[in-house]
Amino acid sequence: MEAKTIKKKGNQPENKKHIKTFWKIFGVGILLILLIFLLASWGVFGSLPDETSLENPEKDLATQIISSDGQVIGKFFKENRTPIQYEDLPEDLVNALIATEDARFYDHSGIDGKGTLRAVAFLGTRGGASTISQQLAKQFFTDQVASSKLERGVQKIKEWIIATRLERRYTKEEIITMYFNTYDFLNLAIGIESASNIYFDKSPQELNLQESAMLVGMFKNSSLYNPKRNPEGVMNRRNVVLSQMEKYDFITEKERDSLRELPLGVKFTPQDHDKGIGTYVREYIRGYMKQWAKDNPKPDGSFYDINSDGLKIYTTLDSKMQLYAEQAIDAHIANIQKQFTIQNEKNKTAPFRDITQEEEDQILESAMRRSDRWRELKKQGKSEKEILESFRKKTEMTIFAWGGDIDTLMTPIDSIRYYKSFLRASMMSMTPQTGEIKAWVGGVNYKHFKYDMVKTGKRQIGSTFKPFVYATAIDQMHMSPCDTLPNTPYCIPTGKYGLLKDWCPKNSDGSYGGMLTLKRALANSVNTVTARLIDRVGPRPVIDLVEKMGVESKDIPEAPSIALGTADISLYEMVGAYSTFANEGVYVKPILVQRIEDKNGTILFQNVPETKDVISKESAYVTVSLMEGVTQAGSGQRLRHSWATNTATYKNAVTGYPYEFTNPIAGKTGTTQNNSDGWFMGMVPNLATGVWVGGEDRSVRFSSTAYGQGATMALPIWGIYMRKCYEDPSLDVSKNNFSKPSKLSIETDCAKYSGGSGEGNELPDDEFDFTP
Incomplete structure (x- = not known):
């Protein structure tokens, strides 16, 4: 017994030596780890963000184009990121993130000790230990690709350091918000705002629980779990998120089971520059x-x-x-x-x-x-x-x-x-009283036809120029829509206005004879009457008038032929000019950009309307009255009839019904030489809209006026558009009469004249219906 005791006591110094050695190694290890962290924090292994960059992380933010009704219709970006606030994140979205990525998020200070020990003990087989703060640090401040295990180890240390700094500087809510605003969901969707709109065509606030779960599931690997490429994998990953939410009591087992059965419901809405609405106008705004x-x-x-x-x-x-x-x-x-x-x-x-x-x-x-x-x-x-x-x-x-x-x-x-070989088209719609442009379509497909025919392109405008000639005659000579002129061949002789030879325009339908009221003549686009009018007033006053209405006139020749629309003018200019008539003779320069704000909401630019008095209220109203005749008994009268649209042709398209407008409409069709261009300008009291249709080249055209005229090519677009606008009461497009001056010295009711001159339809319509 004694010998055994002596032997046992003899081992004590050796055991103590091993224990001391262990603690020394352990202490050195701890010191080494602390030293590594300290050196990393000093930037020995590569720079870390300073305090300023932590307070104000430098990230490219997309510029947003916002409509008057509050919709984001486009963006300019290097990275399609639009930050949102924590209060804009739905509760289900936040809960899904916590349950899936960091269940103890609210209990740690950037590093999850329990999770880290578990990851080390089981070599990561039972899950990693990366917290939301660490993942944010990785996204924000470090390279995401390491070429070796050593580099990845150093990177991980940096993430830990930055994660703790983030936790000291920001609230938990701010960290969650930054995380959602930073992640790249692919397909040009950086941040939750872009991802929500691109994958579901809705704002983050509108996301439901299963949609939130799908987007949170993409945090694991947005390249692998992407609904465009791997819908089945995304479905499985979404259901994992739902299970995690049930595990941590954010939803019930019953809710989990029912939600797991639902489809993804993805509505892919890309936001690149060639897609979405307003592609042409967005490009104009870019310039x-x-x-x-x-x-x-x-x-x-x-x-x-x-x-x-x-x-x-x-x-x-x-x-x-x-x-x-x-x-x-x-x-x-x-x-x-x-x-x-x-x-x-x-x-x-x-x-x-x-x-x-x-x-x-x-x-x-x-x-x-x-x-x-x-x-x-x-x-x-x-x-x-x-x-x-x-x-x-x-x-x-x-x-x-x-x-x-x-x-x-x-x-x-x-x-x-x-x-x-493809026909092109453009359209612009604006409020005459304010100049606010409400719609701008520069072509049929921006991806393939990038040339903008609203403002950049200019084409011959045909008979849509005639109202300017009539307005000049009314304003300067006090003529009435009920005044009559002969419908007979008319020539302006050589030498007058510098003409090298007689100018003798012909009526498009070849019809002559009798006297016509101005209202009837404009309604039926009678060339000889328009020629008589411009000879009375002269080309220069007409040019001066359109110039005051915003039309660039330097390339408009001072020749009588401009009365028939030989000048090249943009749709943008035409809509602005026509709006002057609806706005009681006051021109308001069309505006598109109302104001510009920086990312903090500071106003950098506020539009101030540019206005100009052009003609009297009376002259403007009388001209509008003339143009009402176009849709009452002239080339635009198909807007009034049930046969205006071939319903069988338009079946399953935007419209499947005739127009049958009954409200006041002032307008003018236009067809250029050889049917190269078709126009329709149409107005109601609070909306002026112009449409152009034609080929890229003037030689690309229909062979006959039946198809190539403005009433066939352009007017139906106006009709479809206005029907859709009228069916949407939130737009409040007027059906009222045009504003009439309190004192009107010019008679506009031709029925008061003997025989009701001018209100019938004596001349045939020179433009025909489109019947495929």
């Missing part, structure tokens, strides 16, 4: 903002970056009216294109008409030289011969078609000819 940024530097002298400074551009556009305008163009142009294609089947020079081979070659070569392909090959140092040869080699491409884009093999020169 406007670039110029504004140059002219309005920041207080420190630097310039605003529209792609990253998080500006808010408040526009006058109405998102509903913009949508209705685009729907109207899509419905009618897709339909009339079918007839245009049929007519070109036997056209040997399709899609061109009445041009020589030399002229055709010039058109195609000009298009080649303007193309991106030409510019790119030129940059590469290719010779002109090589470039021309490349246009004749077949290549894979995606081309536009009304039924959806088509992948095909085609030579670039054939693709140019193909695209020229």
Whole structure:
């Protein structure tokens, strides 16, 4: 016994030695870890964000384009990120995040000790230990890709340091908000606001529980769990999130089971620059903002970056009216294109008409030289011969078609000819009293046809110019709609207005004879009467009038032929000018950008309306009365009838009904020479809208006036659009009479004259219905 005791006592110093060694190693390890953390915090292993960057994280913020009804209709961005506040996050979304990513989020200070020990003990097989704060640190301040385990270890240490700093500087709610605002959900969806709109076409506040669970599920790996590529995997991941929510008592077992059975309900709504509503107007606003940024530097002298400074551009556009305008163009142009294609089947020079081979070659070569392909090959140092040869080699491409884009093999020169075969269209709608533009559609498809025909493009305007001639005669000569002029051939002789030969315009329908009231003459677009009027007032006063109405006049010749619409004018100018009549003779410059704010809500720009008195209230009202005759008994009267639209043709389109408008409408159709351009300008008291339709080239046109006139090509778009507007009571589009001056010295009621002159329909309508 004694010997054994002595032996046991003899082992005590050795045990104590092992214990001391252990504690020394442990202490050194702790000190080493502390030293590593200390060195990392000093930036030895790479810089860490300083206090300023923690307080104000530098992130590119998207600039938003906001409609007058509060909808975000577009963005400019390097990264499509729009930050939101914690109070804008639905409770289910926050709960889903906590349950799935960090159940003890409210109990730790950036590092979850329990989770870390578990991860170390089980080598990560029972889950990691990365907290929301650590994940935020990784997203915000460190590279997300490490090339080695050592680099990843150093990166992890940095994340821990930054996570603790974040916890000291921000509340839990602020950390959650930053996390949601920072994550990249792919498909140009950075942050929850963009993700919610892109994947579900709704704001974060509108997300339901299962939608919230799907988006939170994407935090694990948005590339793997992406509903566009892997809907089944996303469904499974969403259900995992729902199970986690049930596990931590955010939802009941019954709720979990019922929600798991629901489909994803994804409504993919991309926000790239070629898609969504208002693509043309958004591009115009981009150019406007670039110029504004140059002219309005920041207080420190630097310039605003529209792609990253998080500006808010408040526009006058109405998102509903913009949508209705685009729907109207899509419905009618897709339909009339079918007839245009049929007519070109036997056209040997399709899609061109009445041009020589030399002229055709010039058109195609000009298009080649303007193309991106030409510019790119030129940059590469290719010779002109090589470039021309490349246009004749077949290549894979995606081309536009009304039924959806088509992948095909085609030579670039054939693709140019193909695209020229499509009819184009544009439309603008504005409030005459304020100048606020409510809808702007520059073409049929921005991805494939980028040229904007609202403001950039100018075309001959045909008979839509005639009201300006009539208005000049009314304003200067006090003429009445009931005054009559002979409908007989009329010539302005050589030498007058500098004419080199007699100018003798003909009526489009070849009809002559009798006396016509001005109202009847304008309603039926009688050229000889318009010629008599401009000869009375002279071209210069008419030019002066349209110039006061916002039309650029430097390229309008001082010649009587302008009375029939030979001048090239933009749709933007035309709508602004016509609005002057509806606004009692006061021109209000069309406006699109109402105000601009920075990311903090500070107003940087506020629009001030530009107005100009042009003609008297009486002259404006009388001109409107003249144009009402166009829709009562003239080329625009189809707006009044049940046969205005072929319902079978428009079945399943935006409209499937006739127009049958009964309210006052003032308007004018326009058709240019050889049916190259079709116009319709239409007004009600609080909305003026213009529509243009034509080919890219003037030689791309219908073969007959029956199809190529404004009443066929353009008027139906106006009718579809206005029906949609009237069916939406929230828009409050007027059906009232135009405002009448209290004192009116010019008689507008021609029925009071003997025999009711001018109110019948003695002349045939020179424009015919479109019947496919």
